[in-house]
Amino acid sequence: MFKEGEYIFSAEEGVAIEELRSLFHEFGIIKLDSLIIHDRTYLLVLKNDPGLATLEKKIKASKKIRYIERNGMIQKYNTKP
Numbered sequence: 001m002f003k004e005g006e007y008i009f010s011a012e013e014g015v016a017i018e019e020l021r022s023l024f025h026e027f028g029i030i031k032l033d034s035l036i037i038h039d040r041t042y043l044l045v046l047k048n049d050p051g052l053a054t055l056e057k058k059i060k061a062s063k064k065i066r067y068i069e070r071n072g073m074i075q076k077y078n079t080k081p
Contacts, residue, residue, distance in 0.1 A: 002070040002071060002072050003071060004049050005030070005045055005046045005047065005048075005049035006043070006044070006045050006046075006070070006071035007043075007044045007045075007046070007052075007055065007068050007069065007070060007071055008035070008041065008042070008043060008044070008068070008069055008070075008071050009041070009042055009044060009059070009065050009066075009067060009068035009069070010039060010040055010041045010042070010065065010066040010067055011040040011042065011064060011065055011066065012040070012063070012064055012065065012066055013040065015040070015064045015065075017032070017034075019064060020032060020042065020064070023058070023059070023062055023064060023065075024044060024046065024055075027046040027047065027048045027049070027050055028046060028047030028048045029044070029045070029046060029047070030045040030046065030047050031043065031044070031045040032044055032045075040066075043071065044068075052068070052069070052070055055068050056068060
């Protein structure tokens with residue numbers, strides 16, 4: 001159901017895209033796209049997926065991200081019948 005290396009997350013208000021890139025750069029960012037601008041929600045695709053638990057620890061320490069989860073939503077709507 002989830003594609004490896006893809007996550008959805010929401011940033012705190014006032015966090016610049018450059019700060020988000022620096023937070024995840026060590027995992028090799030393939031894509032970092034804004035999904036919902038007013039809610040600061042992003043699609044993150046990583047080359048080297050460290051796993052959700054590692055990312056949760058990293059964002060908890062940074063206090064720049066409100067939540068992060070595996071990308072199940074985008075996959076669901078992109079599937080062909």
